Amino acid sequence: MKIPAEIIKKQLIRIPSKSGVYRFIDNKDNILYIGKAKDLKKRISSYLNINQLSTRILRMINLAINVEFIQTKNEVEALLLENNLIKKHQPKFNILLKDDKTFPQILISNHNYPRISKYRGQKQDQGHYFGPFASTYDVNKTINILRKAFKIRNCSDQEFSRRKTPCLEYQIKKCSAPCVNYIDKKNYKSSINNALSFLNGKTKDIQDQLSKDMIKFSNNLDYEKAAHLRDQIKSLNSIQYKQNINLSEGKDFDIIIAKSINDSVIIYISFYRSGQNFGSRPYFFKKNEDSTDQEILKSFIGQFYITQKPAKNIIINQEIEEKNIISSFLSKLLSTKVNLIFPKKGLKHQLVLDYANIALQNLERKISHNLNNKQLLIEVKKLFNLKKIPQKIEVYDNSHTFNSNAIGALITAGVDGFIKSGYRKFNIAKLSQLTNKDDTAMLKEVLLRRFDSKKLNKNSKKYNEKFNNYPDFIIIDGGKGQLNAANEIFNKLNIKIPFIAMSKGKKRNAGEEWFHQINKESFTIDKNDPVMYYLQRLRDEAHRFAIMTHRKKRDKAMINF
Numbered sequence: 001m002k003i004p005a006e007i008i009k010k011q012l013i014r015i016p017s018k019s020g021v022y023r024f025i026d027n028k029d030n031i032l033y034i035g036k037a038k039d040l041k042k043r044i045s046s047y048l049n050i051n052q053l054s055t056r057i058l059r060m061i062n063l064a065i066n067v068e069f070i071q072t073k074n075e076v077e078a079l080l081l082e083n084n085l086i087k088k089h090q091p092k093f094n095i096l097l098k099d100d101k102t103f104p105q106i107l108i109s110n111h112n113y114p115r116i117s118k119y120r121g122q123k124q125d126q127g128h129y130f131g132p133f134a135s136t137y138d139v140n141k142t143i144n145i146l147r148k149a150f151k152i153r154n155c156s157d158q159e160f161s162r163r164k165t166p167c168l169e170y171q172i173k174k175c176s177a178p179c180v181n182y183i184d185k186k187n188y189k190s191s192i193n194n195a196l197s198f199l200n201g202k203t204k205d206i207q208d209q210l211s212k213d214m215i216k217f218s219n220n221l222d223y224e225k226a227a228h229l230r231d232q233i234k235s236l237n238s239i240q241y242k243q244n245i246n247l248s249e250g251k252d253f254d255i256i257i258a259k260s261i262n263d264s265v266i267i268y269i270s271f272y273r274s275g276q277n278f279g280s281r282p283y284f285f286k287k288n289e290d291s292t293d294q295e296i297l298k299s300f301i302g303q304f305y306i307t308q309k310p311a312k313n314i315i316i317n318q319e320i321e322e323k324n325i326i327s328s329f330l331s332k333l334l335s336t337k338v339n340l341i342f343p344k345k346g347l348k349h350q351l352v353l354d355y356a357n358i359a360l361q362n363l364e365r366k367i368s369h370n371l372n373n374k375q376l377l378i379e380v381k382k383l384f385n386l387k388k389i390p391q392k393i394e395v396y397d398n399s400h401t402f403n404s405n406a407i408g409a410l411i412t413a414g415v416d417g418f419i420k421s422g423y424r425k426f427n428i429a430k431l432s433q434l435t436n437k438d439d440t441a442m443l444k445e446v447l448l449r450r451f452d453s454k455k456l457n458k459n460s461k462k463y464n465e466k467f468n469n470y471p472d473f474i475i476i477d478g479g480k481g482q483l484n485a486a487n488e489i490f491n492k493l494n495i496k497i498p499f500i501a502m503s504k505g506k507k508r509n510a511g512e513e514w515f516h517q518i519n520k521e522s523f524t525i526d527k528n529d530p531v532m533y534y535l536q537r538l539r540d541e542a543h544r545f546a547i548m549t550h551r552k553k554r555d556k557a558m559i560n561f
Contacts, residue, residue: 054290105131134279201274
């Protein structure tokens with residue numbers, strides 16, 4: 001095999017001095033690293049200066065046997081392509097954003113009597129969208145308060161068209177029952193317009209008008225309507241208490257903070273839309289010996305906004321290289337100008353300092369939590385006599401109603417806690433074809449699909465890179481029946497991963513769980529042992545995910561019936 005320097009020199013002959021994206025490839029055709037350059041030839045030539053390379057990049061170069069490149073029209077297109085390719089291929093030597101799940105939004109539909117609902121994904125339905133919200137909790141809380149204030153329906157259009165009598169939502173004063181004409185179209189539209197105005201940041205106008213109307217009804221001795229308006233104002237105030245930001249320019253903005261403690265890094269992002277605070281989300285990374293907070297922040301911005309719509313103003317706490325290029329890249333994504341702001345004084349600077357303190361507090365809690373998790377994983381290793389400390393654990397459960405709408409569920413956990421990007425559901429649609437229509441047959445079906453070797457073969461139509469990484473340890477919810485079923489499948493597929501089954505005691509009480517292993521006596525441990533609590537949390541999370549997924553499938557089947 002040729003040494004990396006010779007490979008690079010040979011490739012330089014055909015590499016142009018133009019902007020573009022380059023990829024280093026190893027002997028198994030895996031992409032090791034993806035980068036972009038204003039001048040491809042000059043950038044790739046820099047990898048010949050071994051003494052100036054970091055340890056991480058030097059390791060990457062020593063594994064590479066080929067360099068590929070794609071020429072682009074300009075640097076902005078190169079940056080766009082680079083982040084798309086990083087998102088797709090997840091190269092091991094790039095700084096990676098692992099969690100790329102889209103954020104929830106509020107949707108007020110386009111209907112004669114619009115509904116309000118939580119929405120996630122691409123905007124396919126017509127209507128008014130508000131977001132992103134940092135968490136499901138934030139969006140559900142906002143919807144709940146708006147429904148209390150304006151009595152907007154949340155039922156599906158099918159249910160709306162079928163109703164003959166008002167539902168429970170009307171009884172608990174969260175809906176004005178337009179389905180049975182308890183409110184006319186004009187007044188319902190007025191409620192919708194008020195909700196839209198509030199979400200568009202016109203909170204003071206709405207509250208001032210409601211206050212005037214409340215006083216008017218009170219003076220006319222119409223105390224019932226006055227009390228209703230008082231409750232509306234109270235509900236809206238419970239949202240508005242968070243809106244303590246008064247920036248003179250740009251009502252839509254994201255605040256992105258990068259802070260680190262030793263090799264642990266947090267990126268803390270907060271969303272403001274139309275002056276409304278839509279919550280914050282932390283992202284945690286491990287820093288390589290040669291990485292800086294600025295580099296991680298720059299990589300985060302590029303990868304994050306490939307799948308998320310950027311705000312018109314993005315405020316950051318670090319000065320980063322190529323700020324103008326990144327701003328142009330974000331502007332191209334949004335189709336309008338995006339300002340990348342690093343404030344050094346004034347209100348924006350104070351805002352950055354406040355969020356930086358919050359970010360550090362989150363990072364300190366995360367480090368403490370990880371230390372506890374690591375100790376628990378060491379105890380798991382000892383308890384089940386594992387060869388190494390498990391870094392990734394998969395837990396399996398299934399859920400069904402009398403063998404209908406059956407699903408299998410897989411959750412993943414590690415040192416950082418639950419790994420939501422590793423959660424998987426398996427629809428067991430062909431239940432009638434299973435030999436035994438019981439939990440063990442369903443488990444076999446799930447394990448066969450999870451460890452299907454074709455999903456790991458890049459040349460197969462079934463290839464799925466999300467199944468690439470096997471766990472270090474497997475927990476199955478169930479007793480000896482599930483244990484033997486799993487053992488049968490693992491022997492068939494030649495899977496050598498250690499696994500156990502975990503069952504509740506005779507009285508089905510938490511804290512009395514028993515653990516089962518092949519060719520070993522079943523045993524339990526003290527119900528107050530921290531490891532018992534930890535294993536219960538893993539099992540309960542798998543159970544929660546399985547039931548939630550099953551209920552969604554069942555409810556969908558009932559609607560389509």
